[in-house]
Amino acid sequence: MIILNNVTKDFAGKKKAIDTLNLTIPDGKIVGFLGPNGAGKSTTIKMITGILPIDDGSITLNGHNIETNPIEAKKIFGYVPDQPDMFLRLKGMEYLNFVGDIFDIPVEVRKERIATLTKKFNIDHALGDYIQTYSHGMRQKIIVTGVLLHDPDIWILDEPLTGLDPKSAYLLKEMMRDHANKGNTVFFSSHGLEVVEQLCDEVAIINKGQLLFYGTLEEMRQTYQSDQSLEQVFLELTNDE
Structure with missing residues (x-):
C-alpha cells in the first residue's frame, strides 16, 4: 500500500507542482495514474520513490516512510522510470548482477529469475552486449527485468x-x-487511456498538481453521470478552458 498524506512540492519561481495531494494506493489493485503533460505525474512518482524530496506531507510504502526510513522503503518496491537510458556502459548481465547484489539475491535464485525473465522478454541472447547498443525497446525490457528481479511487493x-x-x-x-x-500493489502512469481502461481496477487523475478524481471507472461514470469513455471524461476533466 502506498499512502500520500498532504504531499506538496514547490519548484522555485513556479506554482506548486504538487498541491496538498492525498492518495491511497491499496494492495491487490492496479491503479492507473493519469494527467496531461506537466500535470505532476512524474514529480509525484519521483517523490514516492525518494528521488525528489518532499516539501511538505509524508509518503509511506507498506508502512515505511520514504524520507525517515528510506532503506526499508526502497527494499519493497521496484521502479521503472519513464526513460530507460541508464547504465549504458554495462553489459546486460552486468546490470542484472549489479541489481542482484544491491538486493542480496542469492546466486541460484538470481540465475533462475534472470533466465526466466530474459527469455520471456526475448533478450536472453543480448545479455553479453552493452546496454548502449540496445534498441529503446530492449533497454526498456532490461530495466523491467531488473525491477522484477528482487520480486518487490510494490511496482x-x-x-x-x-x-x-x-x-x-x-x-x-x-x-x-x-x-x-496476489495481493500486491501496482501503480503506473500512462498516456495510453485505452490500456488504462482495459487493465486498471482504479484510476487517479491529476492536473496542475491537484487530484481531480480517484476511484473505479464505474464510480467515475456515476460521479459525472456519464456513459462516456475514460478518454472523453479525462479530456473534460483536464480541459483548462
Missing part, C-alpha cells in the same frame, strides 16, 4: 509500455495483473 511504473513490442507489452500487462491478484 511503480512510469510509462512502462513505451517502446515495448506488442508481445512484450501483453506479457508485462499479464504480469501486472498477476502481481495485483
Whole structure:
C-alpha cells in the first residue's frame, strides 16, 4: 500500500507542482495514474520513490516512510522510470548482477529469475552486449527485468509500455495483473487511456498538481453521470478552458 498524506512540492519561481495531494494506493489493485503533460505525474512518482524530496506531507510504502526510513522503503518496491537510458556502459548481465547484489539475491535464485525473465522478454541472447547498443525497446525490457528481479511487493511504473513490442507489452500487462491478484500493489502512469481502461481496477487523475478524481471507472461514470469513455471524461476533466 502506498499512502500520500498532504504531499506538496514547490519548484522555485513556479506554482506548486504538487498541491496538498492525498492518495491511497491499496494492495491487490492496479491503479492507473493519469494527467496531461506537466500535470505532476512524474514529480509525484519521483517523490514516492525518494528521488525528489518532499516539501511538505509524508509518503509511506507498506508502512515505511520514504524520507525517515528510506532503506526499508526502497527494499519493497521496484521502479521503472519513464526513460530507460541508464547504465549504458554495462553489459546486460552486468546490470542484472549489479541489481542482484544491491538486493542480496542469492546466486541460484538470481540465475533462475534472470533466465526466466530474459527469455520471456526475448533478450536472453543480448545479455553479453552493452546496454548502449540496445534498441529503446530492449533497454526498456532490461530495466523491467531488473525491477522484477528482487520480486518487490510494490511496482511503480512510469510509462512502462513505451517502446515495448506488442508481445512484450501483453506479457508485462499479464504480469501486472498477476502481481495485483496476489495481493500486491501496482501503480503506473500512462498516456495510453485505452490500456488504462482495459487493465486498471482504479484510476487517479491529476492536473496542475491537484487530484481531480480517484476511484473505479464505474464510480467515475456515476460521479459525472456519464456513459462516456475514460478518454472523453479525462479530456473534460483536464480541459483548462
